[in-house]
Amino acid sequence: MTENTHYKIQGLDGSGRFVSVQLAAASLHEAEQQAVTQGLQVMAITPTNQTILTTFKTIGVKKFPLLMFNEELLALLDAGLSIVQTLETLLEKETKTENRQILSAVVASLHEGHTLSVAFQTQHAAFPALYVATIRSSERSGNLVESIRRYVAYQLQVDQIRKKIIAAAIYPIMLLVVGGLVVLFLLIYVIPKFSHIYSDVGHELTLASKLLVQWGTLIEQHGGLLALIVISILGIVVFLSSRSSVRGWIFEMMWRMPVIGERMRIYQLSRFYRTLGMLMNAGIPIMPALEQVSGLLDKRLQMRLATARNDVRSGQPLSIALEHNNLTTSVASRLLRVGESTGQMGGMMDRIADFHEEELRRWIDWGSRLLEPLLMTFLGIVIGGIIVLMYMPIFELAGAVQ
Secondary structure (H helix, E strand, O other): OHHHHEEEEEEEEEOOOOOEEEEEEEHHHHHHHHHHOOOOEEEEEEOHHHHHHHHHHHHOOOOHHHHHHHHHHHHHHHHOOOOHHHHHHHHHHHHOOOOOOHHHHHHHHHHHHHHHHHHOOOOOOOHHHHHHHHHHHHHHOHHHHHHHHHHHHHHHHHHHHHHHHHHHHHHHHHHHHHHHHHHHHHHHHHHHHHHHHHHHOOOOOOHHHHHHHHHHHHHHHHHHHHHHHHHHHHHHHHHHHHHHHHHHHHHHHHHHHHHHHHHHHHHHHHHHHHHHHHHHHOOOOOHHHHHHHHHHHHHHHHHHHHHHHHHHEEEEEEEEHHHHOOOOOOHHHHHHHHHHHHHHHHHHHHHHHHHHHHHHHHHHHHHHHHHHHHHHHHHHHHHHHHHHHHHHHHHHHHHHHH
């Protein structure tokens, strides 16, 4: 007997109101059929429970190259192939086993008579809910190619800021790693060598030189114990960093920082507006679109968005609902009001995201230019200070001999 899976189904009821229901079914297609029978216009279907076996299967699986897949999909569709022929062609050229399994399942689902969105939805680990919602919307409008192009453009724009942040962080991290290794080399290897020299000198040493001698003696006598302590501390740090509660606490502290916290909020809002604009341009109504983008926000912003959705449902304009719940900036509020008056909300969302992403790029450039020299200065002071402390007794001895 097949075990039923619980599905969360989001869509529009007969009166056009956005609803979310839970259904148990043997397959995703059966869950969709149940929802249609109940009079729902399905927008998204998400499994809400997984077996232990399914969970273990997803561990260690490499991420499906969705962007490259869409580029190839567009090229073949533009060449005149049908969607089934296109996916079969992509399956034939695929060499990686995991990707072949995903594409084989999608092709098999299409041959069974399912829609493309349902076929993609069955492989939810490879095709995110936003992508499936875009495909589902294109099935109603009959413009699959344009919807895929829109999603590709959206993904490229979203990735730009993340890549910018990663690129800006590489050099400071390298500085810290290399500088830390140099400091460790001085503390563990060089200073103990100098401590032997100073311990045999009868001349009275300064306090700093005495500390160096004591450190070198400590390393030689208890080096193994100190190494064990350091490794244990690193292990504890790694373990704590893997805990979601600890990461949440760090994230909370960063949110409270005056400058960094505001930039984190703007980054999340820019993704929120970018994604919302993409969904609205795809023809998805505002309430399902707001539900879809909720997962992109921090928990506190998700609660504000839930309140804003209720305000919109009660008849408030979107611009006022978002502004009252602190989900806008001054620029975003003005542009949203313009979008409501012109009826071009999707395009205006993109303009808001463009403005804030450009603001973030300038801030990242400014921050990296400021942080790099500060780090170099700090490491130079630390390493230079250690070297001066090591050689200072030699200078003092030379002066005493003269």
